[in-house]
Amino acid sequence: MQKQGLTLTFPTLPSTISKVEEFIASGQTDPDPLIDIVEHDPSVSLNVLRRVNSPYHGLHREVESIDRAVRLLGFVEVSSIVMIEGVEELREHFDAHSALLRQIAHSAVFTGRFAQGLTKALDVEEDWTRLAFSAGFIHAMGRLVLLHIQPDRYATLAEAGTMPLPDTEAEAHAFGENYRTLAPQAADHWELPGRVCSVLQIAANPADEPESPSKMLGVSIRNGGDLARRDLDENFAASLDASEDAENPEASKDSSVSRIDDLMMTVAQDASTYASEVGHF
16 A cells, blocks of 8 residues: 555554454453453463462462453453553564564553543443553554554654654654554554444544544543653653642642543553553563
8 A cells, every 4th residue: 555655564463452352342241252362372371360460469369260360350451461462472573673662562551541541530431441442552553553664764763752752743744644544544454343443543533523432532542642652751750740730739629621630640650550560561
């Protein structure tokens, strides 16, 4: 595919990611299909057991059964582990730029966790909230497409910026495309569920969309993608703490804008912690 001088090609998406996307988009609540996905991937199985038995969960007895581990962790956390492992499978194809791949993977987890937390806090319908992590994760994978197409050029662009990952303007200037516009194209190429593709399309250009749960999810994903870049910057935590409202609690209580800012800070910090503790980065 040719686009403004850029020949679009897409990396092969690991089958486990496709299967998890289909499972989440289906709205199923029965965890058996997810258990089956985990049981057939030794690396995922190992990390699921490692996660459920970590001090974070504080279980008194070690869990050895994949079935029980999946049920204890829940489908969102298990799905995230599966998707992170999927990115790990791509590492050999980006060996020369493994550090950049880790940053992209980190931003994918962050975006998904942020979108999930924000939509849940805003009482978006549950079936859309269930979709939030996976759609947010794939949204960030638009960067992987650029790294796949022209790895050295994208790495140079990333190194030239003041933050760890390029912004959309820099990407568009260099390639005629940015990760937001590439994400729905990649999802379509990977034949992911239609709901995922439509949300990613909204996240790329939400301006003219009518208000709906899908738009709220798309905007949450878009905001999560922006915050993910800041999260990779070492000054991120300090910038969150240095809010004017923190010095004036009464003003914060009376301001809906401040409440949203507080919510964003809480969710972002949770996402940052999760991204650093799960997976290989």
